[in-house]
Amino acid sequence: YENGQGVDKNIPMALECYEKSYNLGNIGACFPIARIYETGKEVECNLLEAVSWYEKGASKGDPECACNLGFCYYIGKGVEKDFDRAKDLFLAHSDYNSEIQKNLGVIYYKGTRTCKPNIEMAKKWFVKASENGNISSMINLGRIYKEEKNRTVAMEWYKKAAELDSKKGAYFYGFHLYKYEEDKWEEAYKWIKKSAENKHPSAEFLLGLFYKCGVGIPVDHTKALYWFNIAAEDNY
Numbered sequence: 202y203e204n205g206q207g208v209d210k211n212i213p214m215a216l217e218c219y220e221k222s223y224n225l226g227n228i229g230a231c232f233p234i235a236r237i238y239e240t241g242k243e244v245e246c247n248l249l250e251a252v253s254w255y256e257k258g259a260s261k262g263d264p265e266c267a268c269n270l271g272f273c274y275y276i277g278k279g280v281e282k283d284f285d286r287a288k289d290l291f292l293a294h295s296d297y298n299s300e301i302q303k304n305l306g307v308i309y310y311k312g313t314r315t316c317k318p319n320i321e322m323a324k325k326w327f328v329k330a331s332e333n334g335n336i337s338s339m340i341n342l343g344r345i346y347k348e349e350k351n352r353t354v355a356m357e358w359y360k361k362a363a364e365l366d367s368k369k370g371a372y373f374y375g376f377h378l379y380k381y382e383e384d385k386w387e388e389a390y391k392w393i394k395k396s397a398e399n400k401h402p403s404a405e406f407l408l409g410l411f412y413k414c415g416v417g418i419p420v421d422h423t424k425a426l427y428w429f430n431i432a433a434e435d436n437y
Contacts, residue, residue, distance in 0.1 A: 239278075305326040306325075306341060327342045360374050372396040409432060
């Protein structure tokens with residue numbers, strides 16, 4: 202009924218079936234019920250109801266419900282933002298996916314009401330998420346090592362993200378090559394161009410600057426104007 206497979210799509214009927222399933226002891230029914238209320242999928246969006254169903258599933262050990270409930274507390278969706286509660290939920294299911302590991306890194310980086318910022322723990326979780334392919338965590342590690350003035354390691358993490366076709370990773374890697382390694386301006390141009398072609402506004406502007414000033418390439422005011430216009434259209 203939810204997907205319209207073999208019958209007309211009917212979300213209220215799907216909810217009725219899911220709730221019957223839950224009442225018969227199927228904890229796995231909590232997640233689809235909560236998801237329908239959270240997304241407002243052909244029913245009125247009801248975040249309080251969604252959180253209630255995520256709570257029911259999480260209290261019985263359902264990892265999908267626990268993870269989505271953690272995200273709700275993490276961003277304050279349907280509940281008051283509470284990093285401590287989110288952290289507890291994420292820690293209990295830290296092997297579930299790399300997004301949870303990344304969010305644990307952010308929580309330890311920023312700190313909570315009851316937990317001071319802990320950079321080493323933040324690194325630990327960002328590394329774990331990165332090993333599972335989370336590009337945002339690679340960029341976060343680059344920022345941390347940059348703040349610690351360890352430019353070599355920062356560049357390694359930015360490069361890892363760039364090589365996975367991340368437009369942000371390509372921008373940060375290219376920007377740092379441009380800023381700190383004058384003998385690698387041609388390589389900087391290559392990465393900034395890749396990021397700009399993937400619609401990263403900061404890269405679009407910087408590529409225009411490269412053409413205007415001849416950074417790693419000959420001066421070309423026509424191309425500079427083209428990329429400045431593109432960046433402006435993207436609200437840079």
